[in-house]
Amino acid sequence: MGEKRYSNRKLLIPSLLFVLVGLIILYVFPRETKFKYEFDKGKPWQHERLIAPFSFAINKTKVQIETEKDSIIKYNTPYFVWSDQQTIEKKFDLINSYFPEEVDSLERKFISHLLNQIYEKYIISPIDLERIKQFEIVVQKGTRSFLMPIQDVYTPKKMYLLAKNRINEYVHQNGDGNMISILKNIDIENYLINNIEYNQKLTDELLNQKIEKISTTRGLVQKGELIISKGEIINDLDYEVLRSYRKEYQKRYSTTGSFVLIIGNLLLITAALSLLFLFLFQYRKKILLDVRKLVFILSNLLFFIIIILLVSKYKSSYIYLMPVTILPIVIRSFFDTRLANFIYTITLLIMAYLLPNAYQFVFIQFISGTVALFSLSHIVKRSHIFRTSLIVFVSYIVTYYGMSMVQEGSFDKIDWIFLVVFAANSLMISLSYPIVYLFEKIFGFTSDVTLLELSDTNHPLLKKLSEKAPGTFQHSLQVANIAESLIQSIGGNPLLVRTGALYHDVGKLKNPAYFTENQLAHFNPHNNLTCEESAEIIIQHVHDGVKLAKKYNLPKSILEFIPMHQGTLTVKFFLTTFKQKYPDKDFDLSKFTYPGPKPYSKETAVVMIADSIEAASRSLKEYSPESIEKLINGIIDYQLEEKQFENVNITFKDINIIKQVLKEKLATIYHTRIAYPEEEPLVV
Secondary structure, X not given: OHHHHHHHHHOHHHHHHHHHHHHHHHHHOOOXXXXXXXXXXXXXXXXXXXXXXXXXXXXXXXXXXHHHHHHHHHOOOOEEEEOOHHHHHHHHHHHHHHOOOOOOOHHHHHHHHHHHHHHHOEEOOHHHHHHOOOOEEEEEEOOEEEEEEHHHEEOHHHHHHHHHHHHHHHHHHHOOOHHHHHHHOOOHHHHOOOOEEEOHHHHHHHHHHHHHOOOOEEEEEOOOOEEEOOOOEOOHXXXXXXXXXXXXXXXXXXXXXXXXXHHHHHHHHHHHHHHHHHHHHHHOHHHHHOHHHHHHHHHHHHHHHHHXXXXXXXXXXXXXXXXXXXXXXXXXXXXXXXXXXXXHHHHHHHHHOOOOOHHHHHHHHHHHHHHHHHHOOOOOOHHHHHHHHHHHHHHHHHHHHHHHHHHHOOHHHOOOOHHHHHHHHHHHHHHHHHHHHHHHHHHOOOOHHHHHHHOOOOOHHHHHHHHHOHHHHHHHHHHHHHHHHHHHHHOOOHHHHHHHHHHOOHHHHOOHHHOHHHOOOOOXXXXXXXXXXHHHXXXXXXXXXXXXXXXXXXXXXXXXXXXXXXXXXXXXXXXXXXXXXXXXXXXXHHHHEOOOOOOOOHHHHHHHHHHHHHHHHOOOOOOOHHHHHHHHHHHHHHHHHOOOOOOOOOOHHHHHHHHHHHHHHHHHHOOOOOOOOOOOOOOO
């Protein structure tokens, strides 16, 4: 009963975290009635025969409204304003310049009459003429506005040619004379200007009024009218009618903020999060009980849900711009693929409730996210991220355009702009690399990139180990190779195992000569020590290793290999020697026992096995399949008897696989050379 209460207390904080996340999601969830029908263009209507319960207008699509808007802009009639102030001034300037007022001549009257006729026309500047793309304009003259065909509008150059011809006719008819000579030399071109001007402000105001008057509907469905029958393929018109019905339905029957709606949302969120909680409790209990790891998982889940919610509210078409596939990639960087995929699936299910026609979104994102997980099992190089980005891009295209072809039934109706959207989405996946690094620093996790850096033998601590304790360094390399093979055979993180194995014996740096792999042929310092003293020095290498790991800022996941590779085993050689020397003497067993803790994962367990097997195999007098098998069985069975793996999720099947792999590995390492006959010497 006491253990059960303790277990329940440990689950209290994780449970509260799930409740907190659930309440946050409930708070941001849309508080409106959810339309109960799901439908997609190009697919059959799977529900019962649908009759309109009320009359409603058929809404135009955004594309239709935009097309209509573009048409209005394209064919918008420009507005011009009549202004004769400058033309009157030009007229008097010309007459006064060439014909003084005191001279009352026929030529003066002629030119005055000619200018009056010219300026009665509508003259436009060449710059304004270029603005006109239509066949007519609107001219505002005083309080009156009227349409003017473009062919009735003149330019100053055209009017100049007309005026010049009229002057030449007059000169030809009236012969020579002083005034005629003046008339012939008039530079009339400089006195002809436009009398209508383009009014940008008025044009824009009237254009905006036309755009505002664009109707958002295009028809009406009457109450009692059949909308669609069961099994009927949803075509373009059906799709627009159903969308209009959904919008009107939500508007009429919305129960925003009602108690029933809140309870309904709460039940859905509880169901999804409970599924994740149960999965962690059943299969990843250590993660569930680790507050740091649980906060990391739930905060990522919550972040992506809120992002999708905000984007869908602002502009739902942008949801595919959001790099949702970053979520499983980031989770996989610190945990296993199965957990990452499960968390991603739960997140997509919650997101689906926020979106209309959620099937398409979930299908596309699930395929792309799963492909990303398969293509990026480990982030160890930047090139891996870019390769995954390309694969995800292809996945998006295949799934989205496959569904579009089914829905539209024509290449002409497919929106190819999503190629750009998916390209931008895939490029943003490259953000996974710095995000993983950021989470490492915030939560103290260890990614594959960090493990790869630590496994480099040029790392200062490993470099020091190779120089001061070369035997231990070679032993560590051998243990790393063996342990990596073992973990690959039973499932686990090979890179974590390899890195942990390289550092598991760094504590031997303090007293390297006291360990057999570093001793010279004829010198053993333990000969001058008691069994208790020797055992103390051997056990001390675990404490020294932990201190060195902290000094060199090794992550916790690597530091744990140092005490766990010995667990709570005894220093068997010196304990046995003591018992043989002093069979009747009492002794303190703790002086011969490693402090632990015992291995808690498959990774730390296989390093314990590999370390013991590799060290013991060096003492074999002969390397035969029988001796190797006896050695392996003896050591692993002893560790099992000492309950070293009681905290590890390892099965008897795993143990048998480990034994078989060890036999093959040791047989390869200690293979026997062929004995060549003396009479047939080997020629090299």
